[in-house]
Amino acid sequence: MAEFKILVTSQKGGVGKSTISANLAAYLSQHNHKVALLDYDLHGSSSKWLNGAPKIGVHIQHSPLPLEIGGGRPVHEAKQKLKRLCYTNEVVVADLTWTDSISAEFLFEFDLVIVPTSVSEIELNATAEFLDRLSWVFQSTIYKPPQLLLCPTRVSHEQMADDSIFKQYFPVSLMLAPAVLEGHSAKQLYMRGYIHDFNDACGSSFREFGNAVISVIAQHKQAHMTHTSTSNLRMKALLHMAARYESKMDSAFVNFFHQNS
Numbered sequence: 367m368a369e370f371k372i373l374v375t376s377q378k379g380g381v382g383k384s385t386i387s388a389n390l391a392a393y394l395s396q397h398n399h400k401v402a403l404l405d406y407d408l409h410g411s412s413s414k415w416l417n418g419a420p421k422i423g424v425h426i427q428h429s430p431l432p433l434e435i436g437g438g439r440p441v442h443e444a445k446q447k448l449k450r451l452c453y454t455n456e457v458v459v460a461d462l463t464w465t466d467s468i469s470a471e472f473l474f475e476f477d478l479v480i481v482p483t484s485v486s487e488i489e490l491n492a493t494a495e496f497l498d499r500l501s502w503v504f505q506s507t508i509y510k511p512p513q514l515l516l517c518p519t520r521v522s523h524e525q526m527a528d529d530s531i532f533k534q535y536f537p538v539s540l541m542l543a544p545a546v547l548e549g550h551s552a553k554q555l556y557m558r559g560y561i562h563d564f565n566d567a568c569g570s571s572f573r574e575f576g577n578a579v580i581s582v583i584a585q586h587k588q589a590h591m592t593h594t595s596t597s598n599l600r601m602k603a604l605l606h607m608a609a610r611y612e613s614k615m616d617s618a619f620v621n622f623f624h625q626n627s
């Protein structure tokens with residue numbers, strides 16, 4: 367199965383990671399993807415959300431990272447859990463509060479990293495610093511870097527008119543998602559329902575955000591298929607060459623055998 371792994375993360379608390387993770391998993395599931403939510407956070411807010419709300423077909427797993435152990439084991443375990451979910455799911459959405467004790471290389475496990483941020487100047491600045499520390503991952507030329515999607519969250523109507531986000535310098539190239547608006551619905555729906563089902567501004571902003579992620583997944587699939595069919599063609603060409611080489615070798619061997627017998 368061509369899987370797509372999404373990590374929703376930020377070092378900042380309360381920016382909407384769990385709200386985005388739970389509702390994105392639900393939205394993708396409703397759009398014909400086989401989805402798992404992998405909640406790495408101790409509090410388990412995103413897994414609680416999906417466990418409480420009407421079932422929508424998302425596989426829910428709460429596996430807090432044992433960060434207290436230290437060393438490489440927490441990330442090793444996190445990778446294993448991710449891998450296992452990929453066997454049976456098309457998309458995995460992971461919810462994680464980032465801490466500097468996590469090795470940045472963990473990000474290479476993912477195809478897409480979504481960083482939710484509020485759009486106040488102070489928070490945008492903190493987000494830029496966070497991305498600065500991880501920038502080498504997104505700029506890697508040795509390993510395949512994940513794509514980075516910055517998602518403005520809890521954005522008020524007044525902030526929509528504000529252009530702070532465009533004034534902020536970010537140290538890496540990134541995609542900017544449609545903003546998820548602030549709405550009481552987002553709070554009220556916790557463990558009860560899904561933001562995208564709600565017909566307020568917050569609900570429709572979430573659907574736009576979800577659609578943006580769906581198009582990133584579709585592009586990834588397309589690129590994967592092109593790559594696979596190119597590799598298949600290359601493999602066929604190689605096999606063809608090998609077959610010709612083998613038959614030449616056979617006749618050379620036969621000639622050599624005849625000449626020397």
Ligand SMILES: Nc1ncnc2c1ncn2[C@@H]1O[C@H](COP(=O)(O)OP(=O)(O)OP(=O)(O)O)[C@@H](O)[C@H]1O
Pocket residue numbers: 378379380381382383384385386407411463519520521546547548549550552553568
């Ligand atoms: N679009 C929104 N509109 C209004 N409130 C929101 C929105 N998104 C999130 N919230 C509220 O903001 C608070 C933090 O959200 P959430 O728990 O998703 O953030 P978090 O980044 O996962 O937090 P933590 O760091 O504690 O894990 C919650 O009270 C949530 O209901």
Ligand SMILES: [Mg+2]
Pocket residue numbers: 383384385407411412
């Ligand atoms: Mg959370």
